[in-house]
Amino acid sequence: MRNKFADAIYEISKTNPRICALVADISPAGSMVKFREEFPKRFINCGVAEQAMIGIAAGMALKGMRPFCYTIATFSLYRPFEMVRDDLAYQNLPVTVIGMGAGVIYSTLGGTHHTMEDIAVASAIPNMTVLAPCDPEEMRLATTWCATESTGPVYMRLGKAGEPDLTSGAVDPFEVGKLRYIVRGEGDLCILTYGITMKMAFDVADRVRAKTGKRPSIVSVHTIKPLDEAGVLAALNAHARTVVIEEHVPHGGLASRVKEIAWDNGVTNSVKSVTLKDEFIHFYGSYEELLARHGLEAGAITDNL
Amino acid sequence: MTLKAFDPLIARKRCMSYRRRILEISQQVQALHAAGAFSCLEMVDVIYNGLMRGAAGNSLDTFMMSKGHGCMAQYVILEDLGILSRRDLDLYCKPEGRLGCHPDYGVPGIEASTGSLGHGMGLATGMAYTERHVNKGDGLIFTVLSDGELQEGSTWECMMMAANLEVDNLICFLDHNGMQSFGNTVETHPRFYPIREKLEAFNWETAEVNGHDAAAIFDAVTRRKGDRPFMLIGNTVKGRGVSYMEGGAIWHYRSPNPEEYAQALAELTEISS
Numbered sequence: 001m002r003n004k005f006a007d008a009i010y011e012i013s014k015t016n017p018r019i020c021a022l023v024a025d026i027s028p029a030g031s032m033v034k035f036r037e038e039f040p041k042r043f044i045n046c047g048v049a050e051q052a053m054i055g056i057a058a059g060m061a062l063k064g065m066r067p068f069c070y071t072i073a074t075f076s077l078y079r080p081f082e083m084v085r086d087d088l089a090y091q092n093l094p095v096t097v098i099g100m101g102a103g104v105i106y107s108t109l110g111g112t113h114h115t116m117e118d119i120a121v122a123s124a125i126p127n128m129t130v131l132a133p134c135d136p137e138e139m140r141l142a143t144t145w146c147a148t149e150s151t152g153p154v155y156m157r158l159g160k161a162g163e164p165d166l167t168s169g170a171v172d173p174f175e176v177g178k179l180r181y182i183v184r185g186e187g188d189l190c191i192l193t194y195g196i197t198m199k200m201a202f203d204v205a206d207r208v209r210a211k212t213g214k215r216p217s218i219v220s221v222h223t224i225k226p227l228d229e230a231g232v233l234a235a236l237n238a239h240a241r242t243v244v245i246e247e248h249v250p251h252g253g254l255a256s257r258v259k260e261i262a263w264d265n266g267v268t269n270s271v272k273s274v275t276l277k278d279e280f281i282h283f284y285g286s287y288e289e290l291l292a293r294h295g296l297e298a299g300a301i302t303d304n305l
Numbered sequence: 306m307t308l309k310a311f312d313p314l315i316a317r318k319r320c321m322s323y324r325r326r327i328l329e330i331s332q333q334v335q336a337l338h339a340a341g342a343f344s345c346l347e348m349v350d351v352i353y354n355g356l357m358r359g360a361a362g363n364s365l366d367t368f369m370m371s372k373g374h375g376c377m378a379q380y381v382i383l384e385d386l387g388i389l390s391r392r393d394l395d396l397y398c399k400p401e402g403r404l405g406c407h408p409d410y411g412v413p414g415i416e417a418s419t420g421s422l423g424h425g426m427g428l429a430t431g432m433a434y435t436e437r438h439v440n441k442g443d444g445l446i447f448t449v450l451s452d453g454e455l456q457e458g459s460t461w462e463c464m465m466m467a468a469n470l471e472v473d474n475l476i477c478f479l480d481h482n483g484m485q486s487f488g489n490t491v492e493t494h495p496r497f498y499p500i501r502e503k504l505e506a507f508n509w510e511t512a513e514v515n516g517h518d519a520a521a522i523f524d525a526v527t528r529r530k531g532d533r534p535f536m537l538i539g540n541t542v543k544g545r546g547v548s549y550m551e552g553g554a555i556w557h558y559r560s561p562n563p564e565e566y567a568q569a570l571a572e573l574t575e576i577s578s
Contacts, residue, residue, distance in 0.1 A: 055430070
């Protein structure tokens with residue numbers, strides 16, 4: 001995803017002189033080098049100084065720019081939280097904060113690098129839009145929207161690298177603010193997810209289909225805020241069972257929002273969620289192994305549905 | 306664009322009338338922060354009435370108040386320049402109004418929301434960078450920081466970057482009144498002093514003056530080399546102009562009672578006459 005993000009920024013910047021990129025001692029690979037070389041005045045490496053990155057981006061936006069701030073998710077949002085809140089959101093400035101490598105993808109780096117609460121943190125801020133595209137193409141479309149159409153701050157959660165194409169055969173087009181059916185099933189089970197967990201959703205769907213013969217719906221909830229409440233409600237009512245799969249702590253993310261919508265609207269169909277545990281797990285292994293420790297593993301999820 | 310004619314004697318009288326107006330609007334709602342507005346008033350006056358080029362409300366340059374709690378100094382000047390109305394100030398901190406104890410983006414003449422300390426240096430650096438290197442314009446960015454703000458790490462993150470970013474159009478003023486909520490800054494951080502050398506170590510151009518001496522402030526800024534970011538350390542007195550407020554930390558929060566208010570107005574009248 002990070003390469004595709006760099007490609008997208010580069011392409012947009014060729015025709016839009018208001019796009020600028022600020023990084024905090026980490027850069028997306030690939031086209032970001034071309035961006036830096038061709039538009040040197042629109043690229044700032046702030047160094048290991050995330051508060052400066054957000055504050056300077058806000059100042060640039062106040063003078064007409066559309067900055068993108070890029071670093072590892074924990075540092076892009078948690079360290080400069082007050083700058084994100086006051087400088088960007090309170091003033092409603094069109095700055096996109098990229099949280100790269102969110103979730104527990106940096107498994108062996110430990111809890112300091114695990115971004116397990118970012119959706120809750122970002123969603124809690126008024127004016128903030130929260131996006132989490134599920135594959136490189138969704139990410140490209142989301143980045144284009146941030147660069148050209150957003151009117152306020154955006155927090156965008158990205159994976160790291162190597163995410164597969166999952167949306168080329170999607171039922172619905174990508175539209176910010178609307179959930180998107182990637183696969184429309186027969187009404188038995190609906191899987192709601194976002195971000196790189198989409199790959200796991202496909203795995204679960206395959207297992208369910210092998211077990212029951214029924215094809216589940218798979219939905220990308222790429223816009224977590226503002227959440228497509230009508231779309232979520234329609235999905236809940238159109239399926240006998242819904243499960244939210246989310247690489248995020250149990251509170252404050254998509255799962256709890258879906259349950260709110262279900263409760264508020266008297267939905268009687270089954271709603272379950274599978275999330276990260278509300279724990280810092282001191283475990284050093286692969287990404288998949290750490291997810292499994294949290295209970296996010298396709299086989300176990302399928303067995304518990 | 307050229308600078309306005311700046312007369313320090315007229316500025317002195319103007320600042321005394323500004324102080325009276327600050328007291329008047331704050332007294333109506335028993336608002337806090339008058340003493341902090343008094344300490345930076347001459348610097349803000351020099352910026353608006355001496356250094357900013359172009360017509361009021363349509364300046365080539367930008368002022369942003371990093372020490373947001375000093376915003377009454379800004380409000381009374383914006384009123385004087387016709388950018389804010391008398392009604393705006395009369396409704397200060399009242400339900401029908403739009404002016405609060407900290408400046409709010411979207412209000413005429415207010416370039417950014419500030420108040421939480423440690424944000425202004427980043428905002429100003431981003432503005433200055435865009436003006437100079439992207440828009441390739443001549444606009445200057447002025448900002449006033451409090452000495453307490455220098456204790457925020459975020460200020461130093463940007464201070465460290467500013468010279469590298471070649472924002473020679475960034476002109477900062479430090480309202481060095483030596484006080485913060487808990488007491489004297491020199492007691493909170495004795496090893497922080499002297500300040501000036503630390504700024505220069507980051508390749509800032511600096512000058513240090515009496516922050517209530519309008520002529521000295523104006524001269525220091527207009528005589529700067531201008532090839533680096535510039536910081537004017539203005540040595541000021543919290544509550545300047547009202548005897549019982551001067552140097553009293555409590556006046557960061559307290560408002561005068563009716564007797565104190567009358568005394569303050571009398572003192573300011575004596576000074577201005």
